[in-house]
Amino acid sequence: MSARALRALVRKDLLVELRGREVVPSMAVFVGAAFVLFRFGLGGTDLAGGTRAATGMLWVAIVFTALVGLSRSFAHEREGRTWDGLLAAPVDRALFWAARTCSTFLFLAAVQAVALPAFWLFFLQEHAGPSYPVLIAAVLLADVGIACLGSLLAGLASSLRAREVLLPALYLPFSIPLVLTAVRVTTDTIPPQTGGFDTLGRLGFLALYDTVFALLGWALFEYVVED
Amino acid sequence: MRSPEAIVCAGLGRRFGERDALAGLDLAVQVGETVLVTGPNGAGKTTLLRILATVLRPSFGRVAVAGHELPARAADVRREVGYAGHDPLAYPDLTASENLELYAALYAVPEARVAEELDRVGLDGRRGDRAAELSRGMLQRLALARVGLHRPSIVLLDEPTAGLDADGRDVLRRFLAEPGRTVVVATHEPEWFGSLGGRVVAMTSGRLAA
Numbered sequence: 001m002s003a004r005a006l007r008a009l010v011r012k013d014l015l016v017e018l019r020g021r022e023v024v025p026s027m028a029v030f031v032g033a034a035f036v037l038f039r040f041g042l043g044g045t046d047l048a049g050g051t052r053a054a055t056g057m058l059w060v061a062i063v064f065t066a067l068v069g070l071s072r073s074f075a076h077e078r079e080g081r082t083w084d085g086l087l088a089a090p091v092d093r094a095l096f097w098a099a100r101t102c103s104t105f106l107f108l109a110a111v112q113a114v115a116l117p118a119f120w121l122f123f124l125q126e127h128a129g130p131s132y133p134v135l136i137a138a139v140l141l142a143d144v145g146i147a148c149l150g151s152l153l154a155g156l157a158s159s160l161r162a163r164e165v166l167l168p169a170l171y172l173p174f175s176i177p178l179v180l181t182a183v184r185v186t187t188d189t190i191p192p193q194t195g196g197f198d199t200l201g202r203l204g205f206l207a208l209y210d211t212v213f214a215l216l217g218w219a220l221f222e223y224v225v226e227d
Numbered sequence: 228m229r230s231p232e233a234i235v236c237a238g239l240g241r242r243f244g245e246r247d248a249l250a251g252l253d254l255a256v257q258v259g260e261t262v263l264v265t266g267p268n269g270a271g272k273t274t275l276l277r278i279l280a281t282v283l284r285p286s287f288g289r290v291a292v293a294g295h296e297l298p299a300r301a302a303d304v305r306r307e308v309g310y311a312g313h314d315p316l317a318y319p320d321l322t323a324s325e326n327l328e329l330y331a332a333l334y335a336v337p338e339a340r341v342a343e344e345l346d347r348v349g350l351d352g353r354r355g356d357r358a359a360e361l362s363r364g365m366l367q368r369l370a371l372a373r374v375g376l377h378r379p380s381i382v383l384l385d386e387p388t389a390g391l392d393a394d395g396r397d398v399l400r401r402f403l404a405e406p407g408r409t410v411v412v413a414t415h416e417p418e419w420f421g422s423l424g425g426r427v428v429a430m431t432s433g434r435l436a437a
Binding site (some may be wrong): 005007019082085 | 280281283284314321328335355
């Protein structure tokens, strides 16, 4: 793997986003709108399901927010025909997946830097602050999983005519284990809950999920982008 | 032993759904030769170049580029080939220089060559301009700069004269006249390339015309 090529591809994604402002603002608007709808649709902060219901909403909103960004991933390059230039280059095609995984992770983390405090303000302001180290570990591990899985499936869907339908149809079922685990870990971080060893086990599961989809993405992307 | 032929296609075909864009094409290009591929729209010229550039897989038949069979040895072929498609393959939000820096990294060539290539195609004064701000002719020059970055032994150009002004055509002429390079050009203007002494082959319905 060429570190220089990977850096150049990630830099390209970041520069294109910085100047085009197409993905991150759309994701931020989406997650903000979702929180507002949840807040008013469910009648305030006193949710029937307690903190579990609140963290469930958080992760459902994050998974759909990632989908907003992933739906433009690769499709943008295929439509602009810049994809042909990348395919003709003498690098392992898995590098394109790795770079897109990195940039998706960074976009998601940037949106969450605003969305997570907003979420706490909207739904959990009456609770004590969370256990930050565990929360940050859970968010980062879940984001890596979303980026690995999402970039692989976005690459697959981008070559197909029905990609707007196919991407969510593939991505959402595969993200269920990640969402369930992320919800439980996030709930564990909110006092008076304490997950103890269970929380460690759940973080371990998220790391395993990331590893599996990182290996699958690396191994399969070459075949996914074949025309 | 390496083949004396830079490109060999035997019964090469590419199917899109029910339609054969290439339908059993036979073509051999010698090392150092310039071949001009002509034919009406839909004849299969672009499909042929995309297969030779390893962007597209063949559906049937045999194809070898620089002595390497495709698609099995595509990675070896990519190092030898420079490809400029019908579209300029430039990111509109990146500057001319940033576009080339990306490809310099992908082709593992020194970054200093970016400035050299921009200078060679006459875009040194526009290096900081975004590709979206460049005219069609300037984008074609940028594509030529990208193709030349890694000094390929085989160059594949799809309609390279489209949008080029007189100065741009001079740049293209000088690029094509560099010795020792095998060139395949898909074009509707074979007469313009006449002075370069290329062999003209005509395509129709995915094959060489009889």
